[in-house]
Amino acid sequence: MSRFAGTLAGLATGTAVLFCLSLLTGPAGTPAGAGLAALISGGDGALGIVMREIRLPRALLALLIGAGLGLSGAALQGYLRNPLAEPGLLGVSGTAALGAVLALYTGLSAVFPLALPLMALAGAFLAVLLVQALAGSGGGSITLILAGIAVSSLAGALTALALNLSPNPFAASEIVFWLLGSLADRSMPQLWLAGPFILAGMALLFTLGRALDALTLGEDAAASMGVTLARTRMLAVIGTALAVGAGVAVAGAIGFVGLVVPHVLRPLVGGIPSRLLPASALGGAVLLLAADLAVRVIAPDRDLKLGVLTALVGAPFFLWLVWRHRRDLA
């Protein structure tokens, strides 16, 4: 078995194990056998409902959102040929969060719960339209980065404005807690809302393998090898918006997954961008499933936020990576 196949097999096994652990972890401590039996047989007892309505959507969302974040990070790093690129760079996360914050701020989400994810998705699409319009049809990757930063900053400022003007402290804290990112208390409607978008986005990003490989040698070399740069950029941007926008819409902003996962896995796939795509999708799923398990195991009563944990663990790990590779980076 090649090293690449071994890496994928290892990551897939890790994903499967963590997915099962996620199903078996929660405040209603259940024996493993009974829980899985209830899930499969579809009993109407309390256990069956807990498994089907609470734990299954949570585990599936962690799997999908993690995979979407990891894959988007790998695709954007490949497209921009920059190891510091991450999904948030395009402004998609920022505008999706802004859409959600507006739903909370206006009270719309209290009246109609799905207003929040829907407005977040609308925010993500607005970001794509803005970034594409700003970057123009002929623009290169630098224009895309600058446009993304501009859109991100604007979304950040508007989010801050909503906090600034929030009618009372409770509204403000509701917004802040949502922004921290979490998968607690998500259920099937959220899965049905986000799942198809994430899967569609991932399908688009998976088509980019050959183009990203060719882009290793720069835009001119890639174009001379038959890659259509404008099409590649459009697929990368729309795929990321779908996968990440839908993830932010149901789980809030979860940082670091899209940045760290491709970075860690790159040496294991020989640096080849097309191989990094499936590896990062699995790696993102592993990381998010593990983080979502950790928030439940470490502090079951305190509602530790997922986004806080990923950044808390991700940042020191990233520092260590930078420390280890500082000579190569110089």
Add this chain to the structure above:
Amino acid sequence: MSLLSLEGVTVRRGACPVVDGVTARVVHGEMVGLLGPNGAGKTTLMRAALGLQAAEGRITLGGASLDDLGPRERALAAAYIPQEREVAWPVTVEALVTLGRGPHRSTAEADRAAVDAAIGAMDLEAYRGRPATELSGGERARALIARALAQDTPLLLADEPSAGLDPAHALGLMRRLRDLARDGRSVVVSMHDLGLAARWCDRLILMVSGRVVVDGPPEAVLTPGRLAQVYGITAHLGADQDGPLIVPTGLARSELVKKEE
């Protein structure tokens, strides 16, 4: 049949043309050197010829109008070695060279054979498994040339491929490119080394300020008067049994005066 033909090709940056009404053609079996001082428009002309740069005028590649060719058809007609030797990720030399097979829809054996041949031709056997980002400048340049050889196209355009190579590898590269031309392909190389250009190219195209000044055999193109006028240099010109010899010796008088001012 000409592999590449340019008719009145003009590229404007703003109002000012950087390539100005260039007409030229490249036929089978030719090795053509594209010469000219920095900023003469050599790179822009190559990019325009490949469709990487919007241009006015008529361009045909392999007998077909550039506009009628899709991205993959263009990639099968001509390979390009850009001047920037960018390698973004630590992929092995073998993986890098294999990228050249992207436009082909051939069998794994055919791909492997082409990659092996390209690696052999560029003297990279010992570097096959090394990350391309860890190679020296010259080794990396050779790996990128091997990538273009693996693309296996009738036409090869190379932008200063010999820059930064040691004399043995620069000579090896020119011989390899001329062998490609002798096999019936065509090669266009831009370069600044007048000695290499005079000795190895069948024909030279000399550009200044976006225009072609002269197009012909090396002996006819590189005359003392033209070297003084275009490059502002004096040179020792001679020949031996293998071809012309040219050694730049100093700045031409008018150029010295300009430098003094």
